Amino acid sequence: MAQTSASSAVASSSRTYSSVRWIASIVAGSALVAICAHVSVPLFFTPVPMTLQPFAVLLLGLLLDPMAAFAALALYLVEGASGLPVFTPQGPGGMLQLMGPTGGYLMSYPFVATVVSFLYRKLSGRRFASGLIAATAGDVLILASGAMWMAVVTHQHFSTLLSLSVVPFLPGDALKVCAAAAIAAGWLRVRRIEETVGR
Numbered sequence: 001m002a003q004t005s006a007s008s009a010v011a012s013s014s015r016t017y018s019s020v021r022w023i024a025s026i027v028a029g030s031a032l033v034a035i036c037a038h039v040s041v042p043l044f045f046t047p048v049p050m051t052l053q054p055f056a057v058l059l060l061g062l063l064l065d066p067m068a069a070f071a072a073l074a075l076y077l078v079e080g081a082s083g084l085p086v087f088t089p090q091g092p093g094g095m096l097q098l099m100g101p102t103g104g105y106l107m108s109y110p111f112v113a114t115v116v117s118f119l120y121r122k123l124s125g126r127r128f129a130s131g132l133i134a135a136t137a138g139d140v141l142i143l144a145s146g147a148m149w150m151a152v153v154t155h156q157h158f159s160t161l162l163s164l165s166v167v168p169f170l171p172g173d174a175l176k177v178c179a180a181a182a183i184a185a186g187w188l189r190v191r192r193i194e195e196t197v198g199r
Helices: 002-037 053-063 066-081 094-099 103-122 128-154 158-165 167-198
Strands: none
Touching (some): 002 053, 002 066, 053 066, 053 103, 053 128, 053 167, 066 094, 066 103, 094 103, 103 128, 128 158, 128 167, 158 167
16 A cells, blocks of 8 residues: 555656656747847848747757647747747837738747657657758748748738748758757757666
């Protein structure tokens, strides 16, 4: 009887610890995106600044499970919509920023992080190449969502939209995709070494 009670207590403690870690990863993830949002460079020819937000979104998708990835980015949008200074400083903030020309990028983040997480975990090995494929797919979704939303808001011609919302960001996004995949692969390697040593 005592053994059963002890086992139940250990299991309950383990579940509580896992829940706390899961919630902490969500809060930390939203904070990472907010920090990266403030690493931004305005471009004179487009309302879209060059920022590290996509890197954070892709990295969280690679590191977190799909549900946690979605929750972290959904929390980020709720924080921004409520007026907290988590969006890029070039915009008006709050709901106005979500409804403005860059809103398509922002609103895609929870879904992109979920897709990246799902793809990464479905691809074999979860190595650098797997992260590269998943992150590339996610980045394409971010750019496509941003361009489609900007088309609705600004009514620009297709070629103009590409020059405002996609083409200027391709070189930088390629670096962000590679960096996110490399960090995720390195993190997974460290975790595997820790598990091996702990056995």
